Amino acid sequence: MTIDQAGRSRVAASEYAQYACLDELLQLQWPRTEAPAELSFIITTQVMELYFKLLHHEWVAACAKLDAGDVRGAIVDLRRGHGVQDALNASWEALRTLTPAEFDEFRDAFGAASGIQSELYRDLEQSLGVPYPSRPEVPSLEASAARLLERRGLAGGWREVYGHSADYPELIDLGEALFDAADRFTRWKQRHLLSVWRSMGSKQGSAGTSGADWLARGVHQKYLAELWDVRSEAWV
Template structure:
């Protein structure tokens, strides 16, 4: 049976601007964006490495936007907006983890073919990634020192380090809703990393036990936990890629490479929400 030809009317065809401009290209600023991929060698695998790096930085920027917005919503007591924002961020986190797939087959020989071209450049120098770690409460005492030669960036990160993390904001919310959060947790020095507190765990336990009356807080806790879990997954995938591409050789910025990543790969962001699981299992 012959298929009748499809005739498209003028109204059904894609529209273009009368002045000949490509509005899609202009909106996404593709002319600028697609001029930013400049490998330093002729190694075939370098372009994929470079593009994945740039894509991840874009997603870091998006997540920073979402998490700062979620933190503000939590501090304002707007739990619904906070949960929706965190869940929107989950999609970006899943895409970040999936981005490693483009480097999954990178061999040591392929990596070595261009590795020297980027010198001491390393993800540890990423300002946007450090914002994310600070928002998650990972306040390493030496993190700011990495950026001492760029004072403007260091000042920007210091402001983030001195601000409440997502979890600090959640503790303030619990207090505002009548749960017993000690004063020293509410007014602590945010530059010092939070390591967990049994009294905060007890407060979350009370939230879950009274779920009918605090369903929104349960949703918030679950959204925060899902955020933390996804960050751990991303770091685990990173470690596997490094092991595959360079084994245990030293990293490009003076770190111990995979060994350095391995030390932080099981970090439990928002530790009280992980400890809480111990009580449920008892």
């Protein structure tokens, strides 16, 4: 037991609580209403931002390996990222029961706040090949992979690799691991759209978009586009 500056007695934080900064972490949830469902909305958002951060960390590591020519190492990092993406996508479960009435109880309280303002989400999209010219350069899986192929004399890019797959088994593994990351990112967007349909139907979004209609238009955007394009070729 310790006494803090305000004279309150406190149980000393365990090593576990100190290591994970639990005192700080568990004080970061501030619902703005009495609505019971608001806490699940805040915590899911925070959990997803943490996973965005971890995923970005794995992808930056994968970029560094690609830039160093270490394809195996990059695949290991991407696979670790797939696990993070699976956990991220499963996080939607915590919001699966949010009804429109429950959502409306706290919706006004967050004003124009919207995930559309998420910086980490844009970093991830940029890594998957979406150009955001106004943003500072972030390591990009697409660009690092393209540079690697170029250095190996594969000027035709992924088309050339997939066209001669028996000659490039390691690069095919890399291409598929990258595709798996893009595929999982799209699945996050699909789950998001389903949650939006379920909890607010076709109402306008808090950032001023048309909401679900706007999201539906972007949901099947092809990240790492060249890896999708090669699938339309005839490979016999």
